[in-house]
Amino acid sequence: MLHGGNLFEIQRKCNIDKNSLLDYSANINPLGVPATLKTLITNRINDLEHYPDIYYHELKYAIATYYSLSIEDIFVGNGAAQIIFDSIHTLRPQKSILLAPTFSEYERALKSCNTAIVKHQLKEEENFDLDIDKFIKEIDDSIDLIVLCNPNNPTSRLITTKGLEKILQKSREVNAYLIIDEAFMDFVEDQQCYSMLDKYRDYTNLIIVRAFTKFYGVPGLRLGFGVCRNSGLIEQLHQRMLPWSLNTFAGYFGEVLRSETTYVEKTHQWLQQEKKRFVEELKKIEGLKVFSPSVNFILIKILVAGFDVPQLKQRMLEKNILIRDCSTFDNLDKKFFRIAVKSRIHNEIFTKTLMEVMKQ
């Protein structure tokens, strides 16, 4: 399994204390653990003595209220990863189409179902944006599942709802399901132009995947949810679902959704200012191509001949900074890496260090 953010492994292998590392390889809100969550964990630590609500009713009610969804369309899971795995294992598709590059867990889940996989190659010269018309041409009768990531990981590029509705139209014609992973969508400012959450009720062949982990800075809590307006499929999902899939504290996350309005505002303020500033600073470094990000992570390409990401990664690690080597993504090579947008003070350290390291 290849992912960013494995501080524990770095600590073990390189003998560096994980707390002294600046982790630019995982895309987590630098505002950190919301105060409401800290308080409720501390005050209700003894609730671990009880099984969590097997129906997670309060949590689903809070999610339904927060995002204006119907509670019966919601299913929750142990991170967005479980929503993806449960959806794919329930659908058991014959043939699926994925973007390349994209988040690697779709392919892992599909392979464990022996699904045939078609890759739609995104083009560097088009900034890895999805060309809807070209993509639709690849969706034929043999495809029964399309998986998209919006914004896409690691490219940080968005697809509009207009484009998605075209894809959904075609999916219907060929009897295919569409899974859209919106794990980073909460970071997008004008979400209504990109998220299908407002329109999901129009499509029974659509599953939307969402996560709280990244936006609320708590990947260690494990909490994601799915939305689907297909009662038959929801029933099938529940039938094969693990009991008590969320821990007690994740089950209480509804309180965080209700209370942390300032956290949400502060996050958008930080990202709006810092993303722009950080990108401008990064663009000043010679030998790099910075792809324009839509959210809190940035894809970058090394343009210098004879120098690649494994070398850069090693040099940055020597300065206690982690970056995400993107050569493990299909359709990307050893010239590509991904970094998070973090707090201004850390981003300044990052930019300064990267500049020095590129000059070595």
Add this chain to the structure above:
Amino acid sequence: MLHGGNLFEIQRKCNIDKNSLLDYSANINPLGVPATLKTLITNRINDLEHYPDIYYHELKYAIATYYSLSIEDIFVGNGAAQIIFDSIHTLRPQKSILLAPTFSEYERALKSCNTAIVKHQLKEEENFDLDIDKFIKEIDDSIDLIVLCNPNNPTSRLITTKGLEKILQKSREVNAYLIIDEAFMDFVEDQQCYSMLDKYRDYTNLIIVRAFTKFYGVPGLRLGFGVCRNSGLIEQLHQRMLPWSLNTFAGYFGEVLRSETTYVEKTHQWLQQEKKRFVEELKKIEGLKVFSPSVNFILIKILVAGFDVPQLKQRMLEKNILIRDCSTFDNLDKKFFRIAVKSRIHNEIFTKTLMEVMKQ
């Protein structure tokens, strides 16, 4: 999904504060959340900002040390339920044999794989003990998976390692796997007579399932592990496994294993004394048959004509006490219920209340 311990549902449906309920429907150590766990959650709450170690190396190392296992034979999951589901979904058996009655999640997991299921009916007149020779006769070439629960839930009866080795021998002959769910085994005093943990290295067709939730009083934390001496199967399990299946705090549970020796001793002292005393008191109540328990839960049958568990359950609920109706278990009917062994003070309240209610 029908399980004990759903305080949240009772609170919702009956409008009773969950903290005022005495929950005899879930079998959890009354010593509650270990102090070490409380301290580490409180002190390291900010670690939720990071992904847990995707390999859970430290936890596996602690488990291997504590139980004298080889680290490469261990896989961890989000509760014993995930170990059961992942094992069954990986094996994808054609035909499986289960005990009746037994824990219901094996059947749910098997049904989601469309596995044919044979039930071996345990006999009330034999105290629901497994007759090894009769059982072995039912294992033929068509069976590719046997699932046992030891001690069995809800009967609280054990199978000896001698019996299990006979079953394993037969399983080998017919090319079947054996899953043994030892979720309550830590409560057994002379474990070496019943647990296969000491002998698992002799069998490549054996998966042992263990849980920390019940013994360490933390079902809300979600943490279980599997043990298997079959590197090919372990590899397959890892291939289809969810990434980051445990939350941060569950990943730190190794510290609890290392530190809480007094907790373990106290638990065994409590159970040894209280189980015997509680059973004797329960046996004094007329109209009940109390099956002899091996661990911290007790199966009981109502012998009174015209009175059954749904009626008893309602009357006990009016006194804020929950019991587990066992009519949802195959091979049991509305005369059977299951209760936990809890602290002496609560068990006295329970006995007194049950006595009154039985006289109504």
